[in-house]
Amino acid sequence: MLELLCLHGASAGHDVRDSTSSSRPVPSFSQALEPSTSGSSTDYASSRPLQGKRMALIKETLGEGVEPQVQAAIMQAAKHYESLGAVVEEVSLPSFRLGLPAYYVLAVSEASSNLARYDGVRFGSRNKDAAELQAMYEASRELGLGGEVKRRIMMGTYALSAGYYDAYYKRAQQVRTIIASEMEGALQQYDGLLCPAAPTLAYRFGEKAKDPLSMYKGDVCTVNVNMAGLPAVVLPCGFADQASHPGSPQLPVGLQVVGRAFDEAGILQLAHAYEQTRSAENWPTLAFPALP
Amino acid sequence: MQVEYEAVIGIETHVQLLTKTKAFCSCPSKFGSDPNTNVCPVCLGHPGTLPSLNAAAVELGVRASLAFGGAVARTSKFDRKQYFYADLPKGYQISQYDEPLCSGGAVEVEEKDGTRRRYGITRAHLEEDSGKTVYGGADRMAGSEYSLVDFNRAGVPLLEIVSEPDMRSGRDAYQYGDELRRILRFAGVSDGNMAEGSMRCDVNVSVRPKGTSDFGTKVEIKNMNSFSNMQKAIDYEIDRQSNLLRTGRGSEIVLETRLWDEFKLQTYSMRKKEGLADYRYFPEPDLPPLILSDGMLEQIKASMPELPAARRARYLSLGLPLQDVLVLADEPTIATFFDTVLATKVSPKAAANWITGDIQAYCKDNKKGMGELAMTPQVLADMVALIEEGIISGKIAKDLLPSLLEGAANEKGVRQLVTERGMTMVTDEGQIAAMVEQILAANPKQLEQYRGGKNKLQSFFEGQVMKESKGRVDPKLMKAVLMKKLNQEA
Structure with a gap:
């Protein structure tokens, strides 16, 4: 968390070249390091450093569709937070699961627009055989853009088309507003909302290439943070078996802590306290297999 | 009885705002530099760059709106207008779609005989200009071998002013454009230089039987570099459409963009519009809504010339x-x-x-x-x-x-x-009298004729005295002295 904190401290604040960045003053993040990092883990825990903090598990991110061992790791993390003195409850955000489809409508719409510049005129690899401009665009984009990129451009272009805009883009923005207000409402009562970073463990490379929808579903827990404009941090909270690949090594589970808008310091403090007191076996070590 | 036709004309005017820098980056927005020298990653649409709005462009947009009496929106927003063209580096133009900076307004025209006419303005919005395509090997797209793009113009701030379809003739359009240009120049918003393209008019012309209220199929005319060319193009187009209707060939009037050929004095088709273009407008995610503070608006109002x-x-x-x-x-x-x-x-x-x-x-x-x-x-x-x-x-x-x-x-x-230079007026009566006498003496023949009744010669003597004095004598006094001398000694 210390590295994350340094990085965030350096990048936070207004950027004159980015009109969407906030111009509010950047607070000191050093409070996130309190209580102090000195002393043994046991001492730290026994001091109940999160006394007075209120947290809540998001109900809609648990249960159906969530791998049981992922859920178990999250519940254990919640217990750990209680042991640090925090109150951990459950909160229901009924609109939470609408976030995924809304997010994908908005994200692919923006992507279709942002990627228009890769048309072979100044960016993207130009097909030089085309006889005229339109043919050059088509051939260059066919040649230079990958499958998933093309899929998203197609979906985004469709969602923004005349006659579909209201049903897709506009509706998705309305959903976004609902999600944001629901999450903000919950964060008036809680200092942090807890949920898995993803409902399943990491899938294997290429495993879902033919099923993009199930791939997109993996984003259900994280997209709403972007939709609502809230800060969140993900930290490792344990390991789980790969259910579909018995006998394979366990993979890490991520815990997401979502905070109030501009309260990065608050969630970094919650994450820091967890990191300093977690049991060692829940923390992954970076071990790379030796090269043959 | 022959059906009489009337034209319905609306004008979309793009004016370049007189800012030092472009709308969304700090490149100079001046005209006439070497190609592609006033460019940067932002106006070239490099991946990863973001726009940041030039406050001066907003101020000039507000000034223009106040100048033609439009209602300035306290909150407006930017949208992306998406289409593919080589001079549009991002693949979209940042514009304002459904929440423009200004709604309403009018241009009032005063004729030489004192009559006034009012042409309504629907709306005005801020947007960025595109780059400029230069055709190689020909003076227009048709027949050219290649094209080059100059991005100096890309990102120059524009105000698009949309008129109501209030005009009925080329002359109406001329008057509207001419007065709008005058207003914008006096307001310090734009130099309105049509030849350099800092003011460009796209005209929509349709024709319908007089007395009816439905609109006919409209044709867009572009590429007119002066108001007199705009007037000629419109009048040509009204004739063309009326003649087609009159001869039962109304179906030949189609949705299209036509250009004005100032040498052949006719419009010609550039491209047919197949249905309405779908620009897939959506709110520009890289820019927050444009909110005008009370202070800013008051300051601009107070500084209106x-x-x-x-x-x-x-x-x-x-x-x-x-x-x-x-x-x-x-x-x-x-x-x-x-x-x-x-x-x-x-x-x-x-x-x-x-x-x-x-x-x-x-x-x-x-x-x-x-x-x-x-x-x-x-x-x-x-x-x-x-x-x-x-x-x-x-x-x-x-x-x-x-x-x-x-x-x-x-x-x-x-x-x-x-x-x-010794040019002060001679007002000394004696001095003038001397000059007069000298002239009378030098022209005895004319003097005799005058005294014989040829009164018209009075102005001849006046002219001579003026000439002699190099125009310096007080004309009133000189006339009085001259008359006295001419008549007295008769």
Whole structure:
């Protein structure tokens, strides 16, 4: 968390070249390091450093569709937070699961627009055989853009088309507003909302290439943070078996802590306290297999 | 009975705003630089770059809106208008779609006979200009071998002003465009230079049987580099469409963009529009909504200069004839010059005469604007004052003016220059009488004829005395003395 904190401290604040960045003053993040990092883990825990903090598990991110061992790791993390003195409850955000489809409508719409510049005129690899401009665009984009990129451009272009805009883009923005207000409402009562970073463990490379929808579903827990404009941090909270690949090594589970808008310091403090007191076996070590 | 047709005309005007830098980056927005020298990663649409709005462009947009009486939106937003073209580097133009900066307004036109006409404005919004495509191997797209793109223009701030379909003829359109340009120039919003493309008009023309209220199929005309060409193009197009309707070929009027060929004096089809273009507008995610603070709006309101209509009214109230007023309030530089002269309390009529007469002629001959004159307004004021004081004659002033226009009196003042050149008026009666006698003596034949009853010769003698004195004699006094001498010794 210390590295994350340094990085965030350096990048936070207004950027004159980015009109969407906030111009509010950047607070000191050093409070996130309190209580102090000195002393043994046991001492730290026994001091109940999160006394007075209120947290809540998001109900809609648990249960159906969530791998049981992922859920178990999250519940254990919640217990750990209680042991640090925090109150951990459950909160229901009924609109939470609408976030995924809304997010994908908005994200692919923006992507279709942002990627228009890769048309072979100044960016993207130009097909030089085309006889005229339109043919050059088509051939260059066919040649230079990958499958998933093309899929998203197609979906985004469709969602923004005349006659579909209201049903897709506009509706998705309305959903976004609902999600944001629901999450903000919950964060008036809680200092942090807890949920898995993803409902399943990491899938294997290429495993879902033919099923993009199930791939997109993996984003259900994280997209709403972007939709609502809230800060969140993900930290490792344990390991789980790969259910579909018995006998394979366990993979890490991520815990997401979502905070109030501009309260990065608050969630970094919650994450820091967890990191300093977690049991060692829940923390992954970076071990790379030796090269043959 | 033959059906009479009437045209319905609406105009979309794009004006480049007079900002130092572009709309969303800090590149210079000036015209005429070497190709692709006023560019940066933002206006070239490099991946990862973001727009940041130029406050000066907003201010000029607001000024323009106030100038033509539009309602300025306290909150407006930017949208992306998406289409593929080589001179549009991002693949979309940042524009304003459903929440424009300004709604409503009007341009009121004053004719030479004093009648007024009002042309409504629907809306005005901010957007960025595209790059400029230059066709190689031909002067237009058709027949060209290649095209090059100059991105100096990409990202220059524009205000698009959309008129109501209130115009019925090429002349109406001319008047609307001409007055709109004047308003924008006086408001300091744009230089309105059509030849350089800082003001561009796209005209929609349709024709319908007179007395009906449905609109006919509209045709868009572009590429007119002056208002007189715009007038000709519209009148050509009205004729073309009316003739097609009259001869039962109405189906040949199709949704299309036509260009004006100023040499053949006709419009020709550039591209047919297959249905309505789908620009897939959506809110620009890289820019927050544009919110105008009370302070900013008040500040702009307070700094609004006097606009053409108000100037005309003020000049008329000075007792000046409309003909002169239209010239004086035509151009900010002329109006400013005139106002500076007025401030010295000389006679408005005299100052106006000099400006609309000799000085305008000089500007035309030398292809100079009033703003480029070497002569200061103070010099003209001094010259007019010297005439009013009777120190120089109008005739002398006319002779003196060319050197004043070149700046001859800027340093030393008109009074001293006149003295140095010995141009002050002769008002001494004795001196004038001597001159008159000399002239009478030199022209005995004419004198005899005059005294024989040929009264017309009076002006011959006046001319001779003037000539002899190099225009310096006080004309009234000289006339009196001359008459006395001519008649007395008869």
